[in-house]
Each structure stands twice: as structure tokens, then as C-alpha cells.
Amino acid sequence: MYEPKIVAFFCKWCTSAGADLAGTSRLKYPPNVVGIRVMCSSRIDPEHIMAAFRNGADGVFIGGCHPGDCHYQTGNYQTLKRITLLKQMIEDLGINPQRLRLEWISAAEGQRFSEIIKEFTQQVKNLGQLKSEPLQ
Amino acid sequence: MKRIGVFICHCGINIAGTVDIEKLTSQIKEYPNVVHVENYKYMCSSPGQQLINQQIMDKNLDAVVVAACSPSLHENTFRTSVQRVEMNPYNCEIANIREQCSWVHDDKQIATDKAAKIIKSMVEKTVLDEPLMPITVPVNRKALVIGGGVAGMQAALNIANNGYEVILVERESSIGGHMAMLSETFPTLDCSQCILTPKMVEVDQHPNITLITYSEVVEVSGFVGNFKVKIKQKAKYVDWEKCNGCGDCITECPINTPSEFEQQLGERHAIYRPFPQAVPNKVIVDMDECIQCMVCQVFCPTDAIDFNQKDSIVEQEVGAIVLATGYQLYSLKNLPEYGGGEIEDVIDGLAFERLLSASGPTQGVVKRPSDGKIPQDVVFIQCAGSRDPENHMPYCSRICCMYTAKHAMLYKHRVHQGRAYIFYMDIRSGGKDYEEFVQRVMEEERVVYLRGKVSRLYEEDGKVVVCGTDTLTRRNVEIKADLVVTATPIRPIEDIDQLSKLFKISINQNGFLTEAHPKLRPVESLTSGIYLAGCAQAPRDIPDTVAQASGAASMVCALFSSDQLYHDPIIAGVDEDLCSGCGICVGVCPYSARTLNREKGIVEVNEVLCEACGACSAACPSGAAQQRNFTDIQLKNMVKAILG
Numbered sequence: 001m002y003e004p005k006i007v008a009f010f011c012k013w014c015t016s017a018g019a020d021l022a023g024t025s026r027l028k029y030p031p032n033v034v035g036i037r038v039m040c041s042s043r044i045d046p047e048h049i050m051a052a053f054r055n056g057a058d059g060v061f062i063g064g065c066h067p068g069d070c071h072y073q074t075g076n077y078q079t080l081k082r083i084t085l086l087k088q089m090i091e092d093l094g095i096n097p098q099r100l101r102l103e104w105i106s107a108a109e110g111q112r113f114s115e116i117i118k119e120f121t122q123q124v125k126n127l128g129q130l131k132s133e134p135l136q
Numbered sequence: 137m138k139r140i141g142v143f144i145c146h147c148g149i150n151i152a153g154t155v156d157i158e159k160l161t162s163q164i165k166e167y168p169n170v171v172h173v174e175n176y177k178y179m180c181s182s183p184g185q186q187l188i189n190q191q192i193m194d195k196n197l198d199a200v201v202v203a204a205c206s207p208s209l210h211e212n213t214f215r216t217s218v219q220r221v222e223m224n225p226y227n228c229e230i231a232n233i234r235e236q237c238s239w240v241h242d243d244k245q246i247a248t249d250k251a252a253k254i255i256k257s258m259v260e261k262t263v264l265d266e267p268l269m270p271i272t273v274p275v276n277r278k279a280l281v282i283g284g285g286v287a288g289m290q291a292a293l294n295i296a297n298n299g300y301e302v303i304l305v306e307r308e309s310s311i312g313g314h315m316a317m318l319s320e321t322f323p324t325l326d327c328s329q330c331i332l333t334p335k336m337v338e339v340d341q342h343p344n345i346t347l348i349t350y351s352e353v354v355e356v357s358g359f360v361g362n363f364k365v366k367i368k369q370k371a372k373y374v375d376w377e378k379c380n381g382c383g384d385c386i387t388e389c390p391i392n393t394p395s396e397f398e399q400q401l402g403e404r405h406a407i408y409r410p411f412p413q414a415v416p417n418k419v420i421v422d423m424d425e426c427i428q429c430m431v432c433q434v435f436c437p438t439d440a441i442d443f444n445q446k447d448s449i450v451e452q453e454v455g456a457i458v459l460a461t462g463y464q465l466y467s468l469k470n471l472p473e474y475g476g477g478e479i480e481d482v483i484d485g486l487a488f489e490r491l492l493s494a495s496g497p498t499q500g501v502v503k504r505p506s507d508g509k510i511p512q513d514v515v516f517i518q519c520a521g522s523r524d525p526e527n528h529m530p531y532c533s534r535i536c537c538m539y540t541a542k543h544a545m546l547y548k549h550r551v552h553q554g555r556a557y558i559f560y561m562d563i564r565s566g567g568k569d570y571e572e573f574v575q576r577v578m579e580e581e582r583v584v585y586l587r588g589k590v591s592r593l594y595e596e597d598g599k600v601v602v603c604g605t606d607t608l609t610r611r612n613v614e615i616k617a618d619l620v621v622t623a624t625p626i627r628p629i630e631d632i633d634q635l636s637k638l639f640k641i642s643i644n645q646n647g648f649l650t651e652a653h654p655k656l657r658p659v660e661s662l663t664s665g666i667y668l669a670g671c672a673q674a675p676r677d678i679p680d681t682v683a684q685a686s687g688a689a690s691m692v693c694a695l696f697s698s699d700q701l702y703h704d705p706i707i708a709g710v711d712e713d714l715c716s717g718c719g720i721c722v723g724v725c726p727y728s729a730r731t732l733n734r735e736k737g738i739v740e741v742n743e744v745l746c747e748a749c750g751a752c753s754a755a756c757p758s759g760a761a762q763q764r765n766f767t768d769i770q771l772k773n774m775v776k777a778i779l780g
């Protein structure tokens with residue numbers, strides 16, 4: 001059975017804290033997602049996402065603070081713009097944009113975090129393995 | 137090659153229960169750059185820390201990765217610890233294999249595999265981590281306290297008594313907050329005004345406190361130690377330099393309008409002070425009501441009335457901020473089941489405080505609002521909107537059990553033959569001498585406690601009929617009451633959203649300001665240099681409010697104890713060789729930390745202003761703006777490590 005590989009980027013202030021809360025609350029979710037904690041979702045460069053797809057990720061997840069809640073005021077708006085554009089671009093490159101997900105998850109939303117991760121994992125599972133040629 | 141040590145914590149069975157520590161240890165040993173791997177039961181304990189430090193020396197390690205709980209818990213612990221053996225703290229990283237791994241997976245194999253990925257990706261980051269030195273910043277040892285309720289006053293006094301300057305900003309014309317409205321306070325029944333007024337005067341007269349009332353902060357910039365704020369002083373139409381508080385203008389003003397302070401149960405004039413003991417003892421004009429008859433001007437002995445006054449802005453620089461903006465009561469309008477605010481004789485707790493107060497609209501005689509009769513049957517409804525996740529507020533407002541008991545007792549003291557009934561869900565009287573107080577109310581005052589909810593109430597023949605169920609006797613009860621007092625939820629102030637945006641601190645799902653840690657950092661906000669006190673953070677009574685305010689004040693004093701502060705150095709700089717001077721990063725920086733030097737054709741950074749979000753690093757097309765220790769190469773290597 002195919003198990004998707006999913007790379008996630010969480011901002012430190014909200015989503016990573018939300019993921020921690022999911023942990024503290026012992027809410028189980030699939031292990032396919034492995035997170036990288038950055039200070040803000042706005043640190044994520046489309047380059048990092050493409051690097052994930054190129055190196056075998058079947059899905060990429062980005063979690064930031066709710067609009068208006070970004071610890072750095074406007075970071076998540078930058079993220080939203082970038083990801084929206086990037087989704088169009090990857091579609092042109094032949095990658096289903098559903099493999100890229102941006103969600104706002106607050107530090108208080110442990111439950112929501114685990115549910116979204118479950119749901120996204122299932123979604124990527126349904127899409128099947130992403131076949132891309134690994135970069136030499 | 138960098139020499140990295142990896143230290144895996146069992147966290148008792150918290151990690152070891154789901155992660156195969158031995159297998160993980162041997163897997164990580166094989167990973168490039170890792171020269172030493174060790175595991176231990178409690179890495180954060182003192183022997184655990186010593187173990188790491190010993191290995192740093194013995195194995196000559198350049199950097200360490202501690203695989204343990206969330207970095208939000210112990211990153212600081214380990215970074216501080218490794219410094220004892222001369223390791224740069226930024227060469228110590230945390231791999232979170234507890235909250236984001238062992239606690240969320242059941243299968244040992246799966247959890248172990250995932251833990252390995254998490255650790256490997258952290259090793260990749262660590263390989264390219266640079267040693268960094270904290271950036272030092274001067275601290276402006278002056279504090280700003282927002283809100284002049286008992287919380288704000290306490291914080292201001294404590295800071296001022298430590299010898300630091302304080303600016304206290306209050307949006308109303310007088311300080312005092314809600315405590316000034318209370319009659320007597322549980323559990324000792326001392327008169328609220330009597331214990332509060334001296335404090336208000338002390339605040340006003342303290343040489344270190346500058347009191348700015350009828351004002352609000354409208355702009356905040358800067359960072360810990362160096363905030364800049366703009367304070368809007370609303371036009372009072374009275375020159376306070378001249379006003380001596382004699383009140384002649386008030387007596388002469390022909391306009392009467394419901395008083396906010398009296399909860400609409402009494403009246404005030406268009407020129408007024410909210411209550412007689414107001415501090416500062418000065419008047420303001422309510423322009424919405426004023427008809428500009430100029431009578432006040434005629435009678436003012438000091439010529440203080442000035443209808444040309446405009447709002448003005450003052451700028452202040454401060455090093456720390458305490459937010460003490462308090463609460464409001466959930467409006468009865470939101471509770472159609474209790475008349476929706478339409479039934480005159482259904483009032484909330486604060487209104488009842490005013491009816492009980494010797495200086496209130498009825499001079500402390502309990503008279504019902506509709507016809508001024510002394511009520512003989514009074515029903516108190518607790519949890520009127522609290523603990524009701526379906527319809528209203530999900531949380532417990534924490535003080536209502538106590539003030540309702542107090543209300544019933546004070547009512548019985550004033551109307552000896554009167555009957556008091558309290559509908560309650562549970563009695564929560566956790567506080568020093570609180571349970572004893574409630575017992576006294578039940579036994580000595582013969583107040584009838586009915587366990588159950590009120591299903592509905594309606595007006596009939598000059599009475600309010602209250603229908604409910606006593607769940608203990610399983611009987612329906614119907615009480616024809618003269619007056620109903622509801623304990624409605626404690627809510628944050630109306631514009632808490634704006635406040636949270638203004639100060640860039642978060643609020644929880646119910647709108648209360650979020651503390652940095654629910655247990656260990658209850659008086660700090662997540663934004664360094666901004667502290668929380670009182671009901672703005674959560675509903676609480678006066679003793680708890682004062683304790684928290686003193687705590688916040690101590691944090692401010694601790695910050696002020698040194699004139700230098702250390703700023704996190706994981707900022708984004710500029711590689712001058714790569715920067716093309718396009719200026720894209722300047723536009724995305726929320727802190728104006730980056731400026732384009734047109735002469736040199738490159739961007740320059742004010743390191744102290746950089747808060748390290750990394751937005752510029754992602755936006756920079758040439759890779760010149762690299763966030764330290766979160767560089768593009770590091771992030772890509774982390775991605776690759778995860779994908780294996």
C-alpha cells in the first residue's frame with residue numbers, strides 16, 4: 001500500500017504551537033507528515049516547496065497563523081499570495097495543485113490541526129504517488 | 137566537517153513508550169556529520185544537561201541536537217546549558233520528537249521512523265548553523281500601563297515604587313474601572329470605594345506616575361525596551377489645567393441623560409464626572425448630549441470651559457507595556473431567554489451593585505427600577521450565559537458564584553423580610569474563605585439555593601415570573617419575583633480585536649488576551665516587553681487581579697533592572713555582493729527594518745528592528761537576504777533529509 005510522503009512547514013507561533021497542542025492532547029494523526037518549524041509562514045520560498053516535490057514529496061503542507069494573527073503582522077498575507085501563485089504554476093508543470101495545501105491553524109486549534117492533517121494525508125493518498133524525476 | 141552530537145531523551149515513557157530509543161540511536165549514529173549519539177531518561181534534568189556538556193568536551197563537539205519535547209519548552213534550557221562549556225547557544229538545536237511524534241502516534245515502528253526523520257532534518261539544519269552573538273539594545277526604563285482599573289493601578293504603583301517612571305493611560309475620564317462601581321466586596325464585605333479611593337489618589341499623586349485619562353493608544357511601533365506609542369487625548373472641552381473640580385458647572389447644566397457609571401439607573405448631566413470620587417477630579421463635556429447653552433461657561437469660576445478643544449496626539453517612548461484593559465459584562469440584550477434587556481426589573485450584576493451602593497442612585501436602598509418599590513422576592517440567576525457553549529459563552533466567568541452570594545447576603549441585610557432565591561448550576565467557591573462565605577449565605581441568611589436552570593421568565597401583573605426546575609427535588613418551580621438579577625458572563629472589552637492587532641498580541645477563542653504560557657508565564661504576552669494583568673487576560677476577582685498585576689509589574693522591573701537587552705540574532709542580513717538593490721525585501725518587511733541605500737544600490741538592515749520572520753529571505757530574488765540559521769540551503773537540506 002502506498003504511503004505518501006508529505007513535507008510540512010509550520011510557523012513557530014501558531015501552527016507549530018497548534019501541532020504541539022495536538023500532541024499534548026494526545027490527538028492521533030497519520031505519520032506521513034513531517035514538519036519543519038520556521039519562524040513565520042512567510043519564510044517559505046516557493047523554491048523550498050519545489051525542492052520538496054523534486055525530492056520525492058507527494059504533498060507539501062504549509063501552516064500559518066489566521067489572517068490578522070501572524071506574529072509578524074502581515075507575513076501570512078505574503079504566504080497566501082505566494083502559494084496562490086505557486087499553485088497555478090505547479091498545475092502548469094503537471095502537479096495537481098491539491099498536493100499543495102496552505103492552512104491557517106492557531107495555537108489553540110490542536111483538534112483542528114490533527115483533523116486537517118488526517119484529511120490532507122487522505123487527499124494526497126487518493127491522488128497517488130507523484131512521479132517526478134529526482135534531480136541529479 | 138562539523139562534529140555533531142545527538143542526545144535523545146526518553147522523557148520517562150513519554151517518548152520511550154512509543155519510540156524505540158535503541159533502534160533510533162543506532163540509526164542516527166550512521167548519519168553524516170554525527171559523531172556521537174546518546175540517550176538518557178530525562179535529558180532536561182540536571183544530570184542530563186551535564187551529560188551533554190561532558191560529551192561536548194570529551195568528543196569535541198561543534199554542535200548538538202537534543203531530540204526531546206517541543207522547543208517551546210526547553211530550547212532555552214539546553215541553549216543556556218551548553219554555554220557553560222563554551223558552546224555557542226545557536227549551535228544547539230531541538231528536534232521535537234514528543235509533541236509532534238511520540239504523543240501522536242501509537243505504532244512503535246512508525247513513530248521511530250518518523251523520529252529519525254525529524255532528527256535527521258534537524259542535524260542538516262545544525263550542520264550549517266552559524267554561531268551567533270545576541271544583538272544588544274538599550275532599554276528605555278519607562279513603562280506604559282493601559283487601563284486604570286485596579287489591575288492597571290496596582291501595576292503602575294508597583295513599578296513607580298521601584299523608582300521607574302510610568303505612564304498610565306485610561307480611556308475614561310477617571311481611573312477606578314469596575315471596582316469603583318462595586319458596593320462591598322466578597323468575602324470580607326469591605327466597602328469597595330473605601331479600599332479603592334486611597335489607591336486612586338496615590339496613583340494621581342505619585343511623582344513617578346503620569347496619568348493620562350480620557351485617552352487611548354492609537355499607534356504602537358518598536359519592540360521590547362524601545363516602544364514608541366501615540367496616545368490620542370480625546371477633547372474634553374474643559375481645560376483641565378484650569379478646572380478645579382468644584383462641580384458648579386455640573387449643578388447648573390440643564391441636560392440630564394442616563395449615567396453609564398450608574399448602569400443607566402441614575403442620571404448625569406452633559407458636563408459631568410462619572411462619579412463624585414473621580415480621579416482626576418475634573419469634568420468633561422459629552423458633546424453628543426450638550427446643547428451648547430453655555431451655562432457651564434457662565435458659572436465656571438476658573439474659565440475652564442473650552443468648546444474649541446480638539447483631540448490631540450502625544451507621543452511617548454517606553455520600554456515596557458502592561459495591558460490591563462479589564463472587562464465588560466455580556467449584555468442582557470444577548471439573552472432573549474431572560475427578557476433580552478426589555479424587562480426593566482431584570483438587571484445584571486453591576487446594576488445591582490449600584491442599587492446596593494451607598495453612593496448609588498438609590499443611596500443603597502434596594503429599589504427596583506420599574507417603580508422604585510422595595511422588592512420582596514428577588515431571584516438571582518447564575519451562569520446566565522456562561523457555561524453555555526451552544527448559545528452563549530462556553531467558559532465559567534469565575535466570580536459570579538461569589539458575587540451572587542454576596543448580592544443575596546447584602547440584599548438580606550437591607551431587606552430583612554425579603555426572600556432571595558438563587559438558581560445555580562454548581563457553586564464554585566475556590567478561594568480563601570470563599571466556601572465559608574457561601575455557607576454563611578446559605579445557612580445564616582436563609583437564602584434559597586435552587587440547583588437548576590431557569591427555562592424562561594416573563595412579566596405578569598407587575599411581577600417577573602421565573603420558571604425553572606429544581607433538579608435536586610425534581611420539581612418545577614415558579615417564582616413571582618419583584619426583581620431578577622442575572623450573573624451574565626465576563627467578556628473582554630468590546631474592541632479587544634483592535635487592541636490585539638494594535639499591540640500584536642493574540643487573543644484566545646473567547647477574546648481574552650493570551651499569555652505566553654498558560655502555567656509558567658501567565659503574566660507575559662508572547663510579544664516580549666508586553667505584559668498582561670487583570671480581567672483582560674481572563675475573568676478573575678480582585679485579589680487575583682492584584683496578584684497578577686503585581687506579577688506583571690515585577691516582570692517590568694526585572695526588564696528594567698539592566699540598561700541593556702539582548703535581541704535574538706537570527707535576523708536576516710544582506711549579502712552585499714549578491715544584493716541587486718531591487719528593494720523587493722523593503723516592501724515585504726513589516727518592521728521597516730530594511731531600507732534601500734540608493735547611492736550604494738543595496739539594501740541596508742537595522743538589525744534591532746528585524747524580528748526575524750524571514751519574509752524578506754523568501755522574497756529576495758537573488759538570495760542576498762538570508763535569514764541567519766534559516767538559510768535557503770538549510771531549509772532545502774532539511775526537506776531532503778525528511779524525504780530520505
Ligand SMILES: Cc1cc2nc3c(=O)[nH]c(=O)nc-3n(C[C@H](O)[C@H](O)[C@H](O)COP(=O)(O)OP(=O)(O)OC[C@H]3O[C@@H](n4cnc5c(N)ncnc54)[C@H](O)[C@@H]3O)c2cc1C
Pocket residue numbers: 282283284285286287288305306307308311312313314315318320321322323351352353460461462463464465485486489535539542629635669670671672676677678679681
Ligand atoms: C457584579 C460584579 C461584582 C463583583 N464583585 C466583586 C467582589 O465583591 N470582590 C472581588 O474580588 N471581585 C468582584 N468583582 C470582580 C472585579 O470587578 C474585577 O476583578 C476587577 O474589577 C478587575 O479589574 P481590572 O482592572 O482587570 O478591570 P476593570 O475594572 O474592567 O478595569 C479596566 C480599565 O481599563 C480601561 N480600559 C479599557 N480599555 C482601554 C483602552 N483601550 N485604553 C485605555 N483604557 C482602557 C477601562 O476603562 C477600565 O477603567 C465583581 C465583578 C462584577 C461584574
Ligand code: FES
Pocket residue numbers: 011012013014015039040041042063064065069070071072075076
Ligand atoms: S507567524 Fe504564523 S504565519 Fe507569520
